[in-house]
Amino acid sequence: MQQAVGDTLMSPMTPEQFQDQTHVDVDVMDRLQAYANLLIKWQAKINLVGPATVPHVWQRHMLDSAQLSTFIPKDKKIVDFGSGAGFPGLVLACMRPDLDVHLVESDQRKCAFLQEVNRTVGCGATVHNQRIETLAPLEADIITSRALASLDKLLSFAQMHSLSTGICLFLKGKRWLEELTEAQKNWIMQVQNHPSRTDPAGMILELRECTHRHEHLKKCT
Numbered sequence: 001m002q003q004a005v006g007d008t009l010m011s012p013m014t015p016e017q018f019q020d021q022t023h024v025d026v027d028v029m030d031r032l033q034a035y036a037n038l039l040i041k042w043q044a045k046i047n048l049v050g051p052a053t054v055p056h057v058w059q060r061h062m063l064d065s066a067q068l069s070t071f072i073p074k075d076k077k078i079v080d081f082g083s084g085a086g087f088p089g090l091v092l093a094c095m096r097p098d099l100d101v102h103l104v105e106s107d108q109r110k111c112a113f114l115q116e117v118n119r120t121v122g123c124g125a126t127v128h129n130q131r132i133e134t135l136a137p138l139e140a141d142i143i144t145s146r147a148l149a150s151l152d153k154l155l156s157f158a159q160m161h162s163l164s165t166g167i168c169l170f171l172k173g174k175r176w177l178e179e180l181t182e183a184q185k186n187w188i189m190q191v192q193n194h195p196s197r198t199d200p201a202g203m204i205l206e207l208r209e210c211t212h213r214h215e216h217l218k219k220c221t
Contacts, residue, residue: 078099
């Protein structure tokens with residue numbers, strides 16, 4: 001695997017290397033390649049991802065998103081908060097036709113991009129061009145998000161849209177432990193940490209049975 005040094009990645013990962021690491025089939029690779037091509041085309045018009053990360057799209061964005069698939073059972077409803085350019089939600093939709101993927105993004109131009117990829121690639125996701133807090137409850141089995149907000153804020157959003165049995169899968173960077181410690185002041189949860197395959201300092205936080213401490217106290221009194 002290619003390694004990251006600080007915020008600088010070494011030689012870019014190729015699509016072939018991505019396929020070797022994820023073991024996805026040819027049809028999935030065709031969808032993801034078409035997605036990557038559209039990303040590069042649209043990036044010239046609107047800022048979808050950090051410009052410096054574009055040459056490293058297969059590791060920095062595709063593989064970073066794809067690694068969540070391991071933790072998602074079959075036939076689940078996924079709600080991806082702040083989808084942006086579709087990471088991780090749209091990648092999961094391309095990889096996993098069994099999933100019912102919902103992409104939530106408030107930026108209209110980014111939603112236009114998501115809809116274009118979704119139409120062209122045919123991955124069957126649903127795009128919601130709304131703010132998370134204005135949506136009717138989506139009752140997700142799995143909530144995902146990357147680089148959107150603090151963990152405490154994400155858990156507040158998740159409480160609005162997750163089933164009581166729901167799981168959160170959040171991709172976090174080098175401040176993951178600080179965010180988790182801060183969130184645990186307000187939330188009771190079961191936590192499993194999974195090291196990121198793309199960021200040596202990053203972590204995938206798998207959170208279950210998340211309850212705000214105020215609600216927990218109400219139930220106990």
